[in-house]
Each structure stands twice: as structure tokens, then as C-alpha cells.
Amino acid sequence: MKKKHWLQFFIGAVILLVLNIAAAQVFFRIDLTEDNRYTISDATKQILENLDDQVFVTVYLTGDLPSSFKRLENSIREQLEEFEIYGGRNIRFVFSDPTAIADKQARNQFYKQLVDKGMQPTNLVDKEGEKQVEKIIFPWALVTYKNKEASVLLLKGNQIAGSEQIINQSVEGAEFELASAIRQLTLKEKRRIGFLEGHGELEEKQVADLINSLQEYYEVYWVNVNKAPSLEGLDAIVVAKPDTSFSEEAKYKIDQFIVKGGKAMFFIDALRTDSLSGSNTVAFPYNLNLDDLLFRYGIRLNGNMIVDLNSAFLPINVGRIGNQPQIKLMPWPYFPLLNTFAKHPIVRNMDAVYARFVGTVDTVKAAGIAKTPLMYTSQYTRVLPAPVEISLNQAGLDMNPALFTRGNLPVAYLLEGSFRSLYANRITATDPRSATFKETSAPSKIIICSDGDLLANEINPQNGRFLPLGYDRYSKNTFANKDFMVHAIDYLMDENGIIAARNKEIALRPLDKLRIREERVQWQLINLLLPVLIITGFGLVRTYLRKRKYTTGLLQQPQLAGEKI
Numbered sequence: 138m139k140k141k142h143w144l145q146f147f148i149g150a151v152i153l154l155v156l157n158i159a160a161a162q163v164f165f166r167i168d169l170t171e172d173n174r175y176t177i178s179d180a181t182k183q184i185l186e187n188l189d190d191q192v193f194v195t196v197y198l199t200g201d202l203p204s205s206f207k208r209l210e211n212s213i214r215e216q217l218e219e220f221e222i223y224g225g226r227n228i229r230f231v232f233s234d235p236t237a238i239a240d241k242q243a244r245n246q247f248y249k250q251l252v253d254k255g256m257q258p259t260n261l262v263d264k265e266g267e268k269q270v271e272k273i274i275f276p277w278a279l280v281t282y283k284n285k286e287a288s289v290l291l292l293k294g295n296q297i298a299g300s301e302q303i304i305n306q307s308v309e310g311a312e313f314e315l316a317s318a319i320r321q322l323t324l325k326e327k328r329r330i331g332f333l334e335g336h337g338e339l340e341e342k343q344v345a346d347l348i349n350s351l352q353e354y355y356e357v358y359w360v361n362v363n364k365a366p367s368l369e370g371l372d373a374i375v376v377a378k379p380d381t382s383f384s385e386e387a388k389y390k391i392d393q394f395i396v397k398g399g400k401a402m403f404f405i406d407a408l409r410t411d412s413l414s415g416s417n418t419v420a421f422p423y424n425l426n427l428d429d430l431l432f433r434y435g436i437r438l439n440g441n442m443i444v445d446l447n448s449a450f451l452p453i454n455v456g457r458i459g460n461q462p463q464i465k466l467m468p469w470p471y472f473p474l475l476n477t478f479a480k481h482p483i484v485r486n487m488d489a490v491y492a493r494f495v496g497t498v499d500t501v502k503a504a505g506i507a508k509t510p511l512m513y514t515s516q517y518t519r520v521l522p523a524p525v526e527i528s529l530n531q532a533g534l535d536m537n538p539a540l541f542t543r544g545n546l547p548v549a550y551l552l553e554g555s556f557r558s559l560y561a562n563r564i565t566a567t568d569p570r571s572a573t574f575k576e577t578s579a580p581s582k583i584i585i586c587s588d589g590d591l592l593a594n595e596i597n598p599q600n601g602r603f604l605p606l607g608y609d610r611y612s613k614n615t616f617a618n619k620d621f622m623v624h625a626i627d628y629l630m631d632e633n634g635i636i637a638a639r640n641k642e643i644a645l646r647p648l649d650k651l652r653i654r655e656e657r658v659q660w661q662l663i664n665l666l667l668p669v670l671i672i673t674g675f676g677l678v679r680t681y682l683r684k685r686k687y688t689t690g691l692l693q694q695p696q697l698a699g700e701k702i
């Protein structure tokens with residue numbers, strides 16, 4: 138009998154040993170949460186597993202924080218712990234509270250160092266009892282790799298959402314923001330983007346801020362499409378607000394670039410709007426000779442203009458007091474703020490985008506092309522057909538909402554699929570271009586937007602320097618134009634990359650504050666007493682059953698004389 142027991146023990150130990158060896162060789166993790174909050178994307182895993190040196194992350198969002206910000210801090214910590222699983226020793230992180238520095242002078246000096254690196258503080262208003270207390274926090278992380286640094290804003294979301302929703306959006310975006318910074322610092326090979334010129338497109342200074350941001354990930358070139366023999370060698374092209382007609386030769390080069398798998402972004406105004414330095418102007422249609430090309434791809438830009446009650450502001454002279462003009466910021470419905478987005482990783486959880494003189498976009502039939510609207514105007518819109526008379530006197534007028542009934546209008550589309558050339562059946566065998574002509578593409582992607590100014594930064598009139606893309610010097614707000622551009626190009630270049638991490642969705646389940654206040658004592662008693670009662674009851678029942686079992690066994694055991702035990 139003893140041999141049998143020893144044999145069972147030995148077999149069990151061997152099985153346990155084999156299972157442990159197998160588990161050590163095969164790594165796996167199971168995320169049992171409903172929204173997969175602890176699962177990171179395959180692209181992020183690949184970046185972490187291929188690190189050739191240590192990445193060090195310093196998170197400054199810590200310390201004495203409100204509960205909602207503590208949730209964000211804990212989520213960042215959990216995310217970095219997941220990064221450590223896949224990055225091993227090449228991922229290290231620490232949490233540091235800048236406000237914990239006791240010496241005021243040293244603390245202010247450290248604040249200045251953070252601000253110099255682009256990490257602006259946030260003034261947080263919190264309640265302590267009946268008092269309102271203001272605190273300075275730095276919702277940032279600093280990622281360091283081989284003497285290179287990247288600052289990461291951890292508090293990002295749509296500003297019209299409530300504070301809890303912004304925190305939740307920041308939690309959802311934590312993986313993407315941190316992984317993007319690591320990718321930026323460790324990138325070895327850059328893809329090539331060409332900004333086309335030759336047709337009155339935006340000048341380099343007008344897109345300088347965007348180019349500076351793109352150069353962290355890509356090589357950026359200016360390409361004169363009229364002079365270049367082709368667009369080969371580029372991975373993507375950007376057509377930024379042209380104002381003169383494209384020749385058939387230039388259009389052919391763009392068509393063949395797309396049909397051969399190149400990615401493209403078109404930012405085109407349907408109407409020409411001259412300077413508003415005077416009292417009024419008239420907007421009339423462009424003749425860019427691109428309508429047939431875009432139509433073939435499934436898009437039509439209409440010759441009209443959208444006015445939107447959800448708009449930016451312009452400084453307007455509303456009168457005089459004595460000799461002094463009275464300047465006030467008044468709503469300007471020709472500059473809509475786009476704050477309605479599709480459920481797509483390019484625009485997920487994004488803040489409002491600042492647009493100027495936008496037209497409507499229609500889709501037309503194009504076989505094999507999937508069309509996804511990305512951005513919409515507000516529901517309070519009106520469409521004015523060309524020609525459109527625009528006057529500064531219209532700013533601040535009491536707009537009648539009954540006229541703004543067109544609803545949410547799409548102004549940007551993502552097109553995905555196999556594009557058919559505009560020149561199919563036009564290129565004959567005797568045409569010199571026939572040797573390289575391609576009629577139908579492999580899967581490709583295009584983004585078309587009916588606002589040519591969306592990617593243009595303003596220029597400071599005092600010093601001539603460019604301002605951040607999306608910055609409104611009148612309201613002092615920075616809108617999400619740059620985020621849209623960077624995310625859009627990332628998606629076009631690599632839809633299976635870390636941009637997929639922006640699809641993460643964590644359900645927000647807020648508690649009913651009224652019920653909390655009314656039923657607080659009841660739930661406190663339940664949480665305190667119920668576990669104790671359950672454990673006590675379980676112990677009493679178990680004791681009774683054991684006593685009954687062994688007492689009954691002793692009473693029924695036969696008394697056999699001379700029984701050998």
C-alpha cells in the first residue's frame with residue numbers, strides 16, 4: 138500500500154515538474170476583463186520586444202491627487218507594467234511628484250525645466266471638505282532613449298466631455314501615447330511623404346508646424362508635380378489647398394501614384410475666398426480640373442459653403458466710445474468647429490478641429506471602394522450655394538436657428554479599396570506611357586477633406602513666426618488639427634500599426650451620486666457586516682456537519698475483539 142502511495146506521489150511530482158517547464162517555455166497571459174483593458178496591441182508588443190537598448194519612462198502624474206486622477210495614474214502604472222512584460226529589462230519606469238519638492242526655489246526651478254521641455258502644468262481645482270483648493274499637476278511623462286527625449290501628454294480627450302469622460306478617454310489612449318513616443322525615439326527607417334507644389338498650394342511656412350511634427354516619424358519632401366517625371370519613391374502625397382488648374386499630365390501622375398498603391402491626402406477648397414481685410418468678399422468656385430479624378434474615386438466636392446452655429450470667433454469692431462474702437466470677439470459661422478466624429482481610430486476621442494470656409498462633400502458610386510466619413514459639422518448648419526457673399530458685418534448677428542436645419546454634414550472622408558484609374562481605356566498600345574500604365578490598384582487608401590486650411594498654421598503678424606497648428610490666437614485655444622493630421626497619416630501608412638491602439642474602449646460606469654448620498658449608511662453596513670456574517674455562518678455550518686459526521690461514525694463502528702489496526 139505504501140509503495141502505491143509513493144508511486145502516485147512520484148508521478149504527480151513529475152507531471153507538476155513537466156507542466157512548470159512547459160509553462161516557463163511558453164509565455165501567455167489571459168485578459169479576463171470585458172473591455173480587454175489589459176491587452177495591448179500586437180504592434181506595441183513588436184516595438185517593445187525589438188528594443189535594442191533601455192527605454193526609461195518618468196511619469197509626473199502622481200502624488201496627492203483626486204480619485205479620478207488616481208485612477209488615471211493607476212492605469213498608467215498598469216500600462217507600463219504590461220510594457221515591462223514584453224520589453225523586459227529594456228523598459229524601466231518611475232513615478233515622480235514635482236510638487237513634493239520641499240524647497241520652494243528648487244521646486245519652481247524644476248517646474249521651469251519641465252515647461253522648457255514642453256510639459257505645461259494643469260491647474261486642478263479640487264474640493265477638500267467645504268473648501269476649494271487649487272493644485273498644480275503635470276499630467277505628463279518623459280520617455281528617454283539613448284540621450285533622446287520625448288514628452289507625452291497623458292491627459293487628452295474631447296474638451297466638451299465631462300471631467301470623468303476626459304479621464305476615461307485618457308485611460309483609453311494611454312497605450313497609444315506611450316507607444317508612439319517609444320516608436321518616435323526608436324524609429325530606424327522613415328517612410329517618405331511628398332507635399333505637392335506647382336498649383337498654388339500652401340507654402341512651406343504655412344505648414345511648418347505640421348512638417349516639424351511629421352519629420353519625427355517620416356522624411357518630408359516638396360515635389361513639383363509638373364517637373365517631376367513621376368511620384369515614384371514616395372509612400373504618400375499631400376495636396377494642400379491648390380488654387381490653379383492641374384494639367385492632364387500632372388493629374389495622370391497623381392492617378393498612377395494612387396493606382397500603384399500610393400497613399401494620398403487631398404485638402405481642397407471648392408470655393409475661392411479672397412482676403413477679408415475689407416468689409417466683404419465674394420466666394421466663387423475654383424476650376425482645379427480635379428473633379429473627374431475625385432469622382433472616379435467616389436467623391437464629389439460641391440460648389441457651396443457651410444455656415445455653422447458652432448463656430449470660432451473673430452475680433453470685430455462693434456462701435457466706438459469716443460475715439461476708441463470697441464473690439465469684441467464675435468461668433469463667425471464661416472469658421473466651423475468640427476466636434477462630431479466617426480468611430481474610427483483616426484478621430485477617436487479627439488478634441489474639436491478648427492476649419493475655415495468649408496463646403497459639403499457627396500459620395501458617388503465607385504466599385505470596390507469603402508467610404509468612411511471622419512468628421513462632421515454640428516447639427517445646426519446651413520448651406521449657401523455659390524457665389525457666396527461674405528461680410529464681416531455678419532459676425533455676431535443673431536442667427537435664426539430655424540434656418541440652420543441641415544444637420545451634421547460630413548466634410549472629410551476616408552476611402553479604402555482598389556482604385557480604378559481615371560485613364561482606363563484611354564491609354565492605347567502606341568502611347569509611350571502604356572509600358573508603365575496600371576489600370577487597377579492593389580488595396581490603397583485616400584483621405585479627402587473639403588477644407589484646404591485645415592493643415593495650415595497661422596503666422597504671428599508681429600514677428601513672422603509660425604504658430605502651432607490649430608492654435609487660435611484670438612481665443613488662445615489650440616484645437617486638434619495636428620492630432621488629426623498625424624493620426625490620419627499614421628493610418629494611411631500603416632493601419633495595423635500602433636494607431637490600432639486608439640480603438641481601445643473602456644466602458645465608463647459612473648455611480649449614482651444621489652443614491653450614494655441617500656443610501657450611504659445602508660451600503661456601508663452591508664459591506665462591513667455581510668462578509669462577517671457569511672464567514673461566521675459558513676464556519677458554524679461546517680463545524681456542525683463535521684461533528685455530526687464523526688459522531689455518527691463512532692456510534693456505528695462495530696466493536697470487534699482482537700481487530701488488528
